[in-house]
Amino acid sequence: xxxxxxxxxxxxxxxxxxxxxxxxxxxxxxxxxxxxxxxxxxxxxxxxxxxxxxxxxxxxxxxxxxxxxxxxxxxxxxxxxxxxxxxxxxxxxxxxxxxxxxxxxxxxxxxxxxxxxxxxxxxxxxxxxxxxxxxxxxxxxxxxxxxxxxxxxxxxxxxxxxxxxxxxxxxxxxxxxxxxxxxxxxxxxxxxxxxxxxxxxxxxxxxxxxxxxxxxxxxxxxxxxxxxxxxxxxxxxxxxxxxxxxxxxxxxxxxxxxxxxxxxxxxxxxxxxxxxxxxxxxxxxxxxxxxxxxxxxxxxxxxxxxxxxxxxxxxxxxxxxxxxxxx
Amino acid sequence: xxxxxxxxxxxxxxxxxxxxxxxxxxxxxxxxxxxxxxxxxxxxxxxxxxxxxxxxxxxxxxxxxxxxxxxxxxxxxxxxxxxxxxxxxxxxxxxxxxxxxxxxxxxxxxxxxxxxxxxxxxxxxxxxxxxxxxxxxxxxxxxxxxxxxxxxxxxxxxxxxxxxxxxxxxxxxxxxxxxxxxxxxxxxxxxxxxxxxxxxxxxxxxxxxxxxxxxxxxxxxxxxxxxxxxxxxxxxxxxxxxxxxxxxxxxxxxxxxxxxxxxxxxxxxxxxx
Numbered sequence: 001x002x003x004x005x006x007x008x009x010x011x012x013x014x015x016x017x018x019x020x021x022x023x024x025x026x027x028x029x030x031x032x033x034x035x036x037x038x039x040x041x042x043x044x045x046x047x048x049x050x051x052x053x054x055x056x057x058x059x060x061x062x063x064x065x066x067x068x069x070x071x072x073x074x075x076x077x078x079x080x081x082x083x084x085x086x087x088x089x090x091x092x093x094x095x096x097x098x099x100x101x102x103x104x105x106x107x108x109x110x111x112x113x114x115x116x117x118x119x120x121x122x123x124x125x126x127x128x129x130x131x132x133x134x135x136x137x138x139x140x141x142x143x144x145x146x147x148x149x150x151x152x153x154x155x156x157x158x159x160x161x162x163x164x165x166x167x168x169x170x171x172x173x174x175x176x177x178x179x180x181x182x183x184x185x186x187x188x189x190x191x192x193x194x195x196x197x198x199x200x201x202x203x204x205x206x207x208x209x210x211x212x213x214x215x216x217x218x219x220x221x222x223x224x225x226x227x228x229x230x231x232x233x234x235x236x237x238x239x240x241x242x243x244x245x246x247x248x249x250x251x252x253x254x255x256x257x258x259x260x261x262x263x264x265x266x267x268x269x270x271x272x273x274x275x276x277x278x279x280x281x282x283x284x285x286x287x288x289x290x291x292x293x294x295x296x297x298x299x300x301x302x303x304x305x306x307x308x309x310x311x312x313x314x315x316x317x318x319x320x321x322x323x324x325x326x327x
Numbered sequence: 328x329x330x331x332x333x334x335x336x337x338x339x340x341x342x343x344x345x346x347x348x349x350x351x352x353x354x355x356x357x358x359x360x361x362x363x364x365x366x367x368x369x370x371x372x373x374x375x376x377x378x379x380x381x382x383x384x385x386x387x388x389x390x391x392x393x394x395x396x397x398x399x400x401x402x403x404x405x406x407x408x409x410x411x412x413x414x415x416x417x418x419x420x421x422x423x424x425x426x427x428x429x430x431x432x433x434x435x436x437x438x439x440x441x442x443x444x445x446x447x448x449x450x451x452x453x454x455x456x457x458x459x460x461x462x463x464x465x466x467x468x469x470x471x472x473x474x475x476x477x478x479x480x481x482x483x484x485x486x487x488x489x490x491x492x493x494x495x496x497x498x499x500x501x502x503x504x505x506x507x508x509x510x511x512x513x514x515x516x517x518x519x520x521x522x523x524x525x526x527x528x529x530x531x532x533x534x535x536x537x538x539x540x541x542x543x544x545x546x547x548x549x550x551x552x553x554x555x556x557x558x559x560x561x562x563x564x565x566x567x568x569x570x571x572x573x574x575x576x577x578x579x580x581x582x583x584x585x586x587x588x589x590x591x592x593x594x595x596x597x598x599x600x
Contacts, residue, residue, distance in 0.1 A: 020344060080417045203436055211430055212418055216380055221484070222404025222432035267420040 061285035069280025072254030089145035093152030094123025120241030169295035177303030205270035336386035363539030408481035429483030471502030
């Protein structure tokens with residue numbers, strides 16, 4: 001059952017990759033796609049589209065999807081809350097503020113993602129100092145995150161109310177999440193941070209299992225919970241920060257993918273984390289392909305697609321399941 | 328026989344408030360100790376100190392002669408297991424997966440559960456009689472089954488010392504006896520030392536070899552059930568009137584409660600007669 005699940009996920013990943021190579025602003029037939037894929041050094045428009053535009057974008061979708069979904073798993077487990085997600089602790093709020101500032105100030109190039117990442121680091125630091133100065137309690141973390149998110153979103157709205165409309169629109173598009181505008185150098189950074197972070201999660205899989213029983217029980221069973229929680233929080237925040245900096249705020253991936261896959265893997269995080277990473281990669285890349293196909297040549301923000309698609313999918317699943325215990 | 332646990336001059340509490348005001352006692356290896364006392368007497372605080380949830384303000388706890396708080400948790404968890412009063416499990420989890428978590432202190436980071444670990448899990452499930460439940464979800468079990476599942480997790484740690492916080496609260500009498508019989512069996516056959524915090528004076532008196540009666544953060548009385556559960560001590564600590572009889576089968580003390588009305592009638596008789 002568990003082997004079958006991973007096999008299905010890997011096949012889906014492959015299918016998503018090929019499907020996403022073929023569809024987009026223009027449709028490339030399967031044969032041409034394959035030719036271009038296996039002979040990357042020949043000239044031709046199709047090759048340029050496949051190698052310069054679509055592959056980086058699909059890879060980015062895979063990475064960010066995997067990162068957000070696995071962070072969702074870790075936050076849900078660590079905070080013992082099935083409604084937790086990568087943005088629960090305010091990381092996205094800080095990133096949004098940073099990016100908005102960058103956009104309305106007219107900074108270009110690497111500045112917007114850099115500002116977004118700085119913003120998320122800033123919110124991590126705030127949470128850390130507020131909560132960790134006393135004790136690293138779950139309720140404190142969640143409450144701190146919610147309060148920070150409120151402050152940041154109010155500041156973003158404050159900025160919107162002060163600047164001209166065109167600039168606001170750019171920022172709003174960024175906030176909705178978008179995989180299109182990434183510089184290749186940044187892709188390399190993401191391609192390092194996210195897989196490395198997921199590897200760290202995997203190494204701590206058993207510890208996360210224990211943390212779902214609460215810190216006290218985890219301590220009874222021999223875990224020094226405090227240190228492990230700090231490491232996990234930091235790594236998850238870095239992944240989320242990097243993902244948000246690269247693509248803006250893409251909602252829902254980090255919430256529903258973990259839920260959906262937990263039904264098949266059970267609570268064992270050494271299975272759930274890689275399953276969620278694969279599932280998140282498939283989900284985001286497919287959503288992005290839809291986003292750039294449905295109203296081609298225009299593109300929809302991928303965050304809108306993940307929200308609508310994921311929401312409906314999840315809702316049908318929820319209604320059809322005989323029993324759905326999230327608690 | 329050596330002491331497995333020694334508590335010396337323990338002062339602890341929350342914030343400014345000192346709940347425990349200097350507590351000292353020793354627990355012999357292989358014994359079955361009950362800690363009793365009214366609400367607010369410091370039972371739970373004491374339990375939380377021994378299980379290292381709270382740090383003592385003053386005084387120290389020694390496990391096998393070593394300062395408890397200096398022992399790495401992982402190392403300690405191979406010898407000391409805890410049965411908490413309440414445990415919420417936010418995600419669906421099968422009984423077997425749950426019990427397997429008790430092997431955590433034995434497993435390396437990249438190691439998978441070995442055969443020996445799975446055998447130990449199996450043994451713990453047999454001992455607690457939950458083998459038929461192994462595929463079930465912990466969240467769908469009833470109170471008695473759930474408590475046995477958590478006990479199985481604790482036993483998978485292969486403990487020498489078992490610490491229990493009100494193991495029978497919210498259970499019907501059938502399940503209460505089931506759990507305590509099991510604890511007695513573990514104590515006698517597996518030589519596991521048991522320390523149990525309890526609200527139930529009669530159960531504690533029936534099963535524990537020794538009792539510690541707490542009052543307002545100090546030890547009011549300690550000794551055998553017959554010594555501790557006398558009506559003089561119980562009335563002084565709980566501020567209510569009781570009768571103490573002996574259980575006709577076991578000969579252990581048995582506390583009978585007296586309502587206010589009965590008390591008034593008795594008083595009336597005495598005055599009238």
